[in-house]
Amino acid sequence: MQGGNTLEQLPTGKDADRAALGRAREVLGSIILGKDKQIGLALSCLLARGHLLIEDLPGLGKTMLAQALARVLGLSFRRIQFTSDLLPADIVGVSVFRQNKGEFEFQPGPIFTQLILADEVNRATPKAQSALLEAMEEYQVTVDGNTRQLPRPFFVVATQNPADQIGTFPLPESQLDRFLMRLELGYPNEENERMLLTGGDRRSMLNEIDAVCTPAQLQKLQEIASGVHMSSPLVDYIQALVRQTRESPEIDIGLSPRGAIALVAAAKAHAYVEHHSGVYPDDIQAVFAAVAGHRLQPAGNTSYRSSAELCQHVLDTVAIP
Amino acid sequence: MAKPRGTDGSLLASLPWTLAALAFALAPHVQFLPFWITGAFFVCASWRYTIERRRRALPSTWIRAILAMLCFLGVLVTYSSISGVGPGSALLAIMAALKLLETRRRRDQFVLLFISVFLVMSSLLREQYLWSLPYLLLAVLLTMTAWLRMSAAESETMRQNFRTSTRLVLYAVPLALAMWIFFPRLASPFWAVPIDTGTASSGISDTMSPGDISSLSLSSAVAFRVNFDNTIPAPRDQYWRGLVLQHFNGRTWTGDELTIASQPEDQIVFGGAPVAYMVTLEPTRQQWVFALDMPYAWSLARTNIGPQQQLWRMQPIDQRVAYDVISYTEYQVDLEMSRSIRDRYLAIPARSNPRTVRLAQQMRAVAGSNADFVEAVLMKFHEEEYFYTLRPPPLGSNSVDRFLFDTKRGFCEHYASAFAVMMRAAGIPSRIVLGYQGGEMNPMGDYLIVRQADAHAWTEIWLEGVGWTRVDPTAAVAPERIDAGISGAMLDGTAAAWGLLPPSALLHRLSLTWDAMNAKWNDWVLGYGPENQDKFMQWLGMDDPDWRKMMLTLVSLVVALVAVISLLLFLRNRPPPRDRAAVLYQRFIHKTGVTISIGETPAAYATRVRSRFSADSIDTITSAYLDARYGPVDPAALQRLKIAVSALSHPHQQ
Numbered sequence: 001m002q003g004g005n006t007l008e009q010l011p012t013g014k015d016a017d018r019a020a021l022g023r024a025r026e027v028l029g030s031i032i033l034g035k036d037k038q039i040g041l042a043l044s045c046l047l048a049r050g051h052l053l054i055e056d057l058p059g060l061g062k063t064m065l066a067q068a069l070a071r072v073l074g075l076s077f078r079r080i081q082f083t084s085d086l087l088p089a090d091i092v093g094v095s096v097f098r099q100n101k102g103e104f105e106f107q108p109g110p111i112f113t114q115l116i117l118a119d120e121v122n123r124a125t126p127k128a129q130s131a132l133l134e135a136m137e138e139y140q141v142t143v144d145g146n147t148r149q150l151p152r153p154f155f156v157v158a159t160q161n162p163a164d165q166i167g168t169f170p171l172p173e174s175q176l177d178r179f180l181m182r183l184e185l186g187y188p189n190e191e192n193e194r195m196l197l198t199g200g201d202r203r204s205m206l207n208e209i210d211a212v213c214t215p216a217q218l219q220k221l222q223e224i225a226s227g228v229h230m231s232s233p234l235v236d237y238i239q240a241l242v243r244q245t246r247e248s249p250e251i252d253i254g255l256s257p258r259g260a261i262a263l264v265a266a267a268k269a270h271a272y273v274e275h276h277s278g279v280y281p282d283d284i285q286a287v288f289a290a291v292a293g294h295r296l297q298p299a300g301n302t303s304y305r306s307s308a309e310l311c312q313h314v315l316d317t318v319a320i321p
Numbered sequence: 322m323a324k325p326r327g328t329d330g331s332l333l334a335s336l337p338w339t340l341a342a343l344a345f346a347l348a349p350h351v352q353f354l355p356f357w358i359t360g361a362f363f364v365c366a367s368w369r370y371t372i373e374r375r376r377r378a379l380p381s382t383w384i385r386a387i388l389a390m391l392c393f394l395g396v397l398v399t400y401s402s403i404s405g406v407g408p409g410s411a412l413l414a415i416m417a418a419l420k421l422l423e424t425r426r427r428r429d430q431f432v433l434l435f436i437s438v439f440l441v442m443s444s445l446l447r448e449q450y451l452w453s454l455p456y457l458l459l460a461v462l463l464t465m466t467a468w469l470r471m472s473a474a475e476s477e478t479m480r481q482n483f484r485t486s487t488r489l490v491l492y493a494v495p496l497a498l499a500m501w502i503f504f505p506r507l508a509s510p511f512w513a514v515p516i517d518t519g520t521a522s523s524g525i526s527d528t529m530s531p532g533d534i535s536s537l538s539l540s541s542a543v544a545f546r547v548n549f550d551n552t553i554p555a556p557r558d559q560y561w562r563g564l565v566l567q568h569f570n571g572r573t574w575t576g577d578e579l580t581i582a583s584q585p586e587d588q589i590v591f592g593g594a595p596v597a598y599m600v601t602l603e604p605t606r607q608q609w610v611f612a613l614d615m616p617y618a619w620s621l622a623r624t625n626i627g628p629q630q631q632l633w634r635m636q637p638i639d640q641r642v643a644y645d646v647i648s649y650t651e652y653q654v655d656l657e658m659s660r661s662i663r664d665r666y667l668a669i670p671a672r673s674n675p676r677t678v679r680l681a682q683q684m685r686a687v688a689g690s691n692a693d694f695v696e697a698v699l700m701k702f703h704e705e706e707y708f709y710t711l712r713p714p715p716l717g718s719n720s721v722d723r724f725l726f727d728t729k730r731g732f733c734e735h736y737a738s739a740f741a742v743m744m745r746a747a748g749i750p751s752r753i754v755l756g757y758q759g760g761e762m763n764p765m766g767d768y769l770i771v772r773q774a775d776a777h778a779w780t781e782i783w784l785e786g787v788g789w790t791r792v793d794p795t796a797a798v799a800p801e802r803i804d805a806g807i808s809g810a811m812l813d814g815t816a817a818a819w820g821l822l823p824p825s826a827l828l829h830r831l832s833l834t835w836d837a838m839n840a841k842w843n844d845w846v847l848g849y850g851p852e853n854q855d856k857f858m859q860w861l862g863m864d865d866p867d868w869r870k871m872m873l874t875l876v877s878l879v880v881a882l883v884a885v886i887s888l889l890l891f892l893r894n895r896p897p898p899r900d901r902a903a904v905l906y907q908r909f910i911h912k913t914g915v916t917i918s919i920g921e922t923p924a925a926y927a928t929r930v931r932s933r934f935s936a937d938s939i940d941t942i943t944s945a946y947l948d949a950r951y952g953p954v955d956p957a958a959l960q961r962l963k964i965a966v967s968a969l970s971h972p973h974q975q
Contacts, residue, residue, distance in 0.1 A: 229953045233903075277952030281922040316920045 034192035047270035050180020074211030075114035088131035229278035253297035501876035505868035563756035565629035571673030582750030666750030681746035709799035759806030766837035
């Protein structure tokens, strides 16, 4: 039932949209080796109309994953390298005075795209970071008093180095909350690392990727994913999990209602990606760390070293109805 | 002998609740128990708690045996018996105290809580007041809660336990009601418990000396309650006849031995309209039966009318009785009287109260007739400086002289006594009647409350051609005492002059309401004896009810009620259809013999147990379960799950 078997289980020809999703997963898996779980989560995140934060040390394939996602889903792609001197205008664009026309003309910034990679988002100043905010929440930007709609679908995939590195501006909680999921890629295992070293150049492979679906198809998939059946015992389960994050002595700040809503959306999308007949407890558990991890504030005296461990602790203390 | 080990402190959490339940159940007994038993209980309780807290050892078998012997002897010495309610509840309390000292495990705690329930029950053998009902219910609730507390998971809150015990008690209510209604009441119960009757009697005594009644006047205890069928006689006709006294020794009046009148029909000629009513008499431990002057017919068994028209029962009234009476307020008694009897009603000890005798003879000489003389005496009481008071000054011997000439302050008994003596001195036969006068209508229940405070003494004189005639000299001194009654006089403040303080109006209203509730409680609950049960059974349509029919009804009703309650509980806890998948899955987990851990998903569980069974069947069950329970409604998935689970064979058979 795990990701590896997904292709064989596909109902061939019966559900073309769904089949596209399986192909996307296969292609991504061939580029980012051994990270099937993260790929499934990333796809779920996009299907749930959520923005994605990938957090890890440099060189672990964060950018690669974002680019691959854009290509395989047929989305227009732009990349902004966040630096400490990045200005908001560098993200959203500026109005330039055209002498020949005698008027201002808006030069759209890189944000006017379907999938934007905000690379090393925590290197920019809070001011630049907040320019991204409006776009993520409202799907529009305002320049010189004019509000401009962003293309749809619109995704932000941000990457960041862990906050304890030098010269970073950690994202505030309010901004972290806008990301549906936060993923950590982690080191590849021995076998996969060997394939990386001996295999072809990943970057050229990236260029050879064909899109498996159109943006319109993707929006249709999002629609279907949000309609996945969720049984009432599992609504109870989500409520129990949320309650546990609020009541556990290990956690200072638990999940907000927005976090709970995010959990439902992510679990539904995950169930869709995994071809489940409805949301299963496994779907909730699979997305829980990614959805809840960056929204929880661990207690000062907690014995859990990472948010992943903390999330696992919550899962281990709540019974599945 | 092995060194006794200390307790492990495992009872520390639940012990305080057990102790509280026991203390609560014991509390109603405390006023009846000798002081040392209550003391022993509290010593043992705090001792036991300290042991648990400090993890000390329980006292050795020897100490416990010696303590038990000592306590048993103590009960034997205190009561000189071990049967009956008193010694029985004393032994129960001792048992609770000593059992504490050998309470090691839960099992022992169970015994303690059983004792607690027994204590609750046995307190009903003593008192069955209305107020004790909620208290005892609370004690039962507390016991049940302590019970739950004992086996409660740590996560359960006190509130949850309390809610559960309340629910359990509520389930028991219909059963208790059925038992109460249908359990056969027998006229002479074979389970009769010897109840300590005690010796103290309340209410009026069978002799009268100055000061006897005025001490009663301060008591608001209920003597009896009266429900009139239709007409309520005017307050000045509400003379509740009790006993008649005719022997006077200069200070104290006494009555005759109780005998049965030979021809009661000949004594009395009734007239006017009959008054029908029901009296509910509180226990007096005396034989007097009170009725409105003059009783014509009464329903109380083994009750006779004496030669002086007093009603009395063969055995003392030890329990509350209710009886119907028909009285006539107009009557003529003993139109004829023989010489010898007349002499008895004229007897005054020689040389006692000489001043009174002299005065009476002078006044009789002045007056033309007996009737004029009576009028003159009453006028004397009315016009001279005589006062009605509940706190009269003490009188010595020749009490009538002292009262009539010196103190001039008295209560009804003083006036009645002085009047009767003066009548006798002037040659008019007279006697004293003790009883109650008036009473207070309770508007809450539309009945008359007659309290001990309404106790009264009046005089009857015999006149030629008229017979015995009631003359109440108190009416001449304090007419409001007769017209409004003690309670009325207290309420409007006139009684303040007699030494009684008026109660606050609100308190008075509350007390009337409470009294009405008590009256209902007496009528409906405590009064539900053989007769009422018989009536109720016939009303229910059971002809010729006997104990066999009632037992049969009771048993079938209890069975039916238990069935209904069980059904309700079952329906309440039955899983909704969707959860049948969960039930099947539980069966599957039970079959595998591997417990599923908290937070473990079915898929994760499947990987764990796959190696033990055929992987196919595990996967089939898991996917069917996930579809049936978490997917959209899918009866086929449930069916698949059902088949797969029942097909799963035990690992050993594979």
